Amino acid sequence: MPRHPTPTALAAAALAGLAALAAACGGTRGAAGGGADIVVTTPVLGDVVAEVVGDLATVEVLMPPGADPHAFQPSARQAVALTEADLVVTAGGGLEAGLADAVEAAHDAGVPVFEAVDHVDPLPAGAHEGDDGHALDDGHDHDVDPHVTTDALRMVEVVEALAGAVADEVPGIDRGALAARAAAYVEELRRVDRAMGAEIARIPADRRVLVTDHHVFGYLADRWGFRIVGAVVPSPTTEAAPSARHLDELARAVAEHDVPAIFVEAGRDDRLARTLAEEIGDVEVVELYGETLGEPGSGAATYLDMMRTNASRLADALAPEADGR
Numbered sequence: 001m002p003r004h005p006t007p008t009a010l011a012a013a014a015l016a017g018l019a020a021l022a023a024a025c026g027g028t029r030g031a032a033g034g035g036a037d038i039v040v041t042t043p044v045l046g047d048v049v050a051e052v053v054g055d056l057a058t059v060e061v062l063m064p065p066g067a068d069p070h071a072f073q074p075s076a077r078q079a080v081a082l083t084e085a086d087l088v089v090t091a092g093g094g095l096e097a098g099l100a101d102a103v104e105a106a107h108d109a110g111v112p113v114f115e116a117v118d119h120v121d122p123l124p125a126g127a128h129e130g131d132d133g134h135a136l137d138d139g140h141d142h143d144v145d146p147h148v149t150t151d152a153l154r155m156v157e158v159v160e161a162l163a164g165a166v167a168d169e170v171p172g173i174d175r176g177a178l179a180a181r182a183a184a185y186v187e188e189l190r191r192v193d194r195a196m197g198a199e200i201a202r203i204p205a206d207r208r209v210l211v212t213d214h215h216v217f218g219y220l221a222d223r224w225g226f227r228i229v230g231a232v233v234p235s236p237t238t239e240a241a242p243s244a245r246h247l248d249e250l251a252r253a254v255a256e257h258d259v260p261a262i263f264v265e266a267g268r269d270d271r272l273a274r275t276l277a278e279e280i281g282d283v284e285v286v287e288l289y290g291e292t293l294g295e296p297g298s299g300a301a302t303y304l305d306m307m308r309t310n311a312s313r314l315a316d317a318l319a320p321e322a323d324g325r
């Protein structure tokens with residue numbers, strides 16, 4: 001802890017403590033003092049990394065469940081933890097905008113940084129009108145959609161690459177045991193992908209339409225043939241404000257495409273989406289877990305569970321038997 005912690009740093013540290021507790025059953029340890037072998041930015045990736053390495057290495061996850069990965073700022077202690085890690089794991093592609101400077105500092109200090117987005121067939125960011133992602137000029141690649149975790153099959157590629165990076169960068173790790181754990185987790189990912197396919201099969205092709213809070217489900221849409229009609233915040237980040245004109249256009253598109261639901265991130269401010277849904281009428285607002293884990297008992301406390309929960313909520317909201325249309 002810094003000697004004179006700011007209230008924000010204190011709150012972040014307290015939340016990080018909760019996150020470490022929540023993740024303890026996933027094999028996470030070493031979050032308090034001493035420095036972790038692997039420091040991971042988001043809870044979603046943190047769960048994946050913890051499952052892959054188990055007790056073979058220590059893992060610290062910087063963001064607590066429910067944190068907005070675009071906005072999260074590290075505490076001073078977390079910034080130090082980044083520079084002391086054997087490996088830093090991030091989504092990349094500009095997702096963790098509030099952490100960019102701290103990750104950059106770790107990289108400059110010689111810490112290897114694994115970016116998930118580098119290991120998949122990437123999609124372009126925010127392929128919609130009003131997307132201001134390209135206007136940002138902070139040295140990061142905003143041309144790529146960073147929300148890779150919404151496709152379980154792409155995560156197979158991420159996990160296989162991750163296992164290699166961990167084996168190379170964490171000194172003395174049991175490579176055989178690591179490879180076995182990674183292979184077992186890849187099987188879990190494939191099983192979840194099949195389970196999602198079975199749920200989404202309930203939705204006819206012409207009803208696979210997505211309106212979301214920001215452009216978070218591009219990879220899921222690509223995997224399962226959803227058409228992205230629009231987003232309340234027409235950007236690959238949450239850190240933008242939609243214009244009144246954009247909201248009018250979105251409302252028209254929702255009505256035109258007979259979209260039955262707007263999907264929002266669980267636990268986030270969804271007032272804009274609810275107002276929009278009320279104005280259009282006969283539109284449901286449904287919570288998904290696009291980039292945050294849920295609390296224990298939410299059905300989305302792990303990556304695998306959040307994917308299953310998302311698929312069944314999508315099917316419940318969009319399948320014709322759900323609303324009798």
Ligand SMILES: [Zn+2]
Pocket residue numbers: 070147214215216236237238291
């Ligand atoms: Zn996002």
